[in-house]
Amino acid sequence: MTRRLPPLNALRAFEAAGRHLSFTKAAEELTVTQAAISHQVKALEDHLDTDLFIRMPRHLELSKAGKILLPVVTKAFDRIGNSVAQLNRNLASSALTVRLAPSFTAKWLSPRLDDFRKQFPQVDLSLTLSNDPVDFRRQPIDLAVTYGKGNWRGVLAERLLAIDFFPVCSPGYLRTVENLAEVADLERCTLLHDTNRKSWADWLALAGADTVNADRGTIVDDTNVLIQAAIDGLGIALGSSLFVADHLAAGRLVRPFDTIMHSDYAYYIVTTKQHLKRPEVADFKAWLLSQSTMATLESQPR
Amino acid sequence: MTRRLPPLNALRAFEAAGRHLSFTKAAEELTVTQAAISHQVKALEDHLDTDLFIRMPRHLELSKAGKILLPVVTKAFDRIGNSVAQLNRNLASSALTVRLAPSFTAKWLSPRLDDFRKQFPQVDLSLTLSNDPVDFRRQPIDLAVTYGKGNWRGVLAERLLAIDFFPVCSPGYLRTVENLAEVADLERCTLLHDTNRKSWADWLALAGADTVNADRGTIVDDTNVLIQAAIDGLGIALGSSLFVADHLAAGRLVRPFDTIMHSDYAYYIVTTKQHLKRPEVADFKAWLLSQSTMATLESQPR
DNA sequence: GGTTAGCATTAGTTTTACTAATGCATAGTA
DNA sequence: TACTATGCATTAGTAAAACTAATGCTAACC
Structure with a gap:
């Protein structure tokens, strides 16, 4: 410092x-x-x-x-x-202040928020978007939804949405790369990475293709931008159901391989015992969890 | 203050x-x-x-x-x-510092920048994105590309790209609004506005439908987000060739009406006499203008 | 060529910020 | 229960920073 x-x-x-x-x-x-x-x-x-x-x-x-x-x-x-x-x-103000991961908000939370506002019209919600870690002792935040492994100290973390990974690309891209039949053929593709290059290495290992070099390609630091890059035919990304389900359904993306990696990463609800004493914080948390249960009932198109 | x-x-x-x-x-x-x-x-x-x-x-x-x-x-x-x-x-550093309108950069400049870097590899470009007006006396900026009417004082402003407006919406949206035959039928549509609600009022007047109330609908403050909203079927936006040509070509957007409004607004190259004395500033300006000439040669799909 | 606008400089004063010493409350420990 | 250590508060005195008033300097303006 x-x-x-x-x-x-x-x-x-x-x-x-x-x-x-x-x-x-x-x-x-x-x-x-x-x-x-x-x-x-x-x-x-x-x-x-x-x-x-x-x-x-x-x-x-x-x-x-x-x-x-x-x-x-x-x-x-x-x-x-x-x-x-x-x-x-x-x-x-007695607003409920929530810090959210931006990509999660765009894809998952935004379309559901109206429901919360209808159920709890008296709660004055204040949302801030950031990937930064939350420090409940130094920031005026009641609850956060954060991407990670849930191993934070001094906080209560409850898993909201698990994240699985599988390769996706645009149908057009698939045509430009001829004979993409085996995982090993990924060697000839542009890999699109999220923040760090870790996920691709893990997926390749799982798919039995650890000979493929995962240290190539482009890094994009926002998940939605990453997916958009895949849609635009810039390469193959590791997507997760949350972010690509609708694109798969609409045919904007396809899955060249079946292997799904169940990762340790997830979106977690993070808060503290102290903050949960406020009823609106507890309400919001319960609402989030109820929404995620409903979401898993939806079938995910391949 | x-x-x-x-x-x-x-x-x-x-x-x-x-x-x-x-x-x-x-x-x-x-x-x-x-x-x-x-x-x-x-x-x-x-x-x-x-x-x-x-x-x-x-x-x-x-x-x-x-x-x-x-x-x-x-x-x-x-x-x-x-x-x-x-x-x-x-x-x-002797970097060339350029302030750009974000939407212009995403759509027009980004794909062309490589060409500048190839032509002038020795110029160290530093880009900042903002819609704020530039104050060359108080900010370390050599040149700006700004959206407006070109009537700024104390600066040199040269028109780079004129902006025309016409309504666009998604094919899906068009189906949901039945019998959208006449301009007056826009009364039944959701209008998507850019920053202020001025443009729709002007277009409606031009199209001879000043009976339609333009003070309705949603305001979105970034042009690309606005266009995305139209693609997502949220309503009808006023688009301009620069931002919607590719979406029209790909069928993601359609034009329900033919009337094109030639507006006073444009993207301008803004700088000062003083700054133009630096050769890299003059080079960049000349390059921008050359690129815009090339762009007008491309045909714009309806 | 005098006048004026506007920053610089100098010396002295006021205000702010700081220290040292000590007090107070209590968590941890024996 | 008493002892010790930790950490902020308070008081009084001192050092340092910031400020003023008066005046100087330079060049634009008329």
Whole structure:
């Protein structure tokens, strides 16, 4: 870690000066004298060992360094300012705050959410999308749906959806790769990977084709984008029922091989004992589980 | 504006304390005494008029307000820290920095970029995607491709791609809406809008159906998402050749009506005289224009 | 060629931030 | 139960940072 921040008050003076392109106006905004801004900017320039402004008589410009720094600092301060301004509102709200894996939300949760809103109209849901791990001690989050192996410490994790893997590609791609009869023939295909290249290696081992090199192909970091790439005929991806069932049904994707890998990975409901005491958290969790039970009753097309 | 920021040094103390969940460790990180952190956090709590921590003997927790504030402040400081750390690297680089409209990039630029890289392998391209207006005096940007009417002041704007509008929907949607014969029948359809609801009103007026109420339907703020919504059968969108040509060709979309609106809007190349003096900026601009000339030679399927 | 806008500089003052010492509460331990 | 260690709070005094007021400097503007 050891983040090395410049003097913060100097940053504030610089930010105002850069925004106004004027020390005098910045001084007005911060209700100090022009000399104060001049001092602070000078101090920041000394600290960074770069000029931030190009001083011309009666006219101020940002230097290249200033142009790089200004938007970053402005945005950072804006975010803090907004957060502070909304603090009281957020404190007052009793919203149920849920952090979700983006791909899961797009494919599974979104079409079901209306049902939750109908069943629990009084619950004010606030959703945030992120793959980051949740820290219930440092983030205002009541419950999360996270992709992983369920081996997190200090939290309650319950499996929501298991993920299985099998190869999929577009019918068009299948035609371009001639004689894709055996698993070993995958050697001639472009493999599309999700985040890390682990899954393909595992699947190939399961299918008895560990001679095929799994360290090739393209990495795409969002599951839905990965599947779209397969649909667009860029190669063969490892899909799971959750994400490809409708594409298989519509004929946009096909399964060149039958082997299904039952992986350790799944989408988990993650929360804490403490948070579960809030009835709306418990309700949402129960609702999620009820939805997943219904989902498994649907037949999955090959 | 008048953003009201809390004392910044107090924020820094709070952020470190929240991250460590310990005043003592925060003090170590900032190389001050524990008392200093205690003072600063107190001052911030007084300023915000809320507790940020729950103090327990030998154990520190974040209050709800603390949990709301901490991630925001941590991210903000991280960004500033990263930006500062990379300042020298970015100052040294001679990269061509280009700001692009995201939808334009996905559909038009991406497939062509390889060609630029082949023609100008020595140019180190740095792309940022945003619909925000560019301020060449405050942002380190050499050139932008922006959607608008080209009437910006203090910049050079040259039209790259004109945008025409016509209704599109999925073949499936067309079947669900019976007897969609006349423009007036749009009254019975879901209209999908881009950002503001202006375009539909203009098109309806052009098509002679100003009786149809254009203030209905769904707003989607990214063009590609909008088009996807139309493909998914959610309603009728106003598409333009650039974004729907391939979907029309593949039969995923159809045109229920012929009327094409030639709008004032277009994608413009925006830069300044000053920036054009850099040869790589001039090269990139010339390349963009050459690509657009080639594009117009392609026939657009109905 | 005088006037003015706007940043810089200097010296002195005010405000903020910090330290050192100590207090207080309690979890862990014998 | 008493003893020890941990960790934040408080108080009083000190050091450092930030600020002001006055003035200087430069070149654009008329």
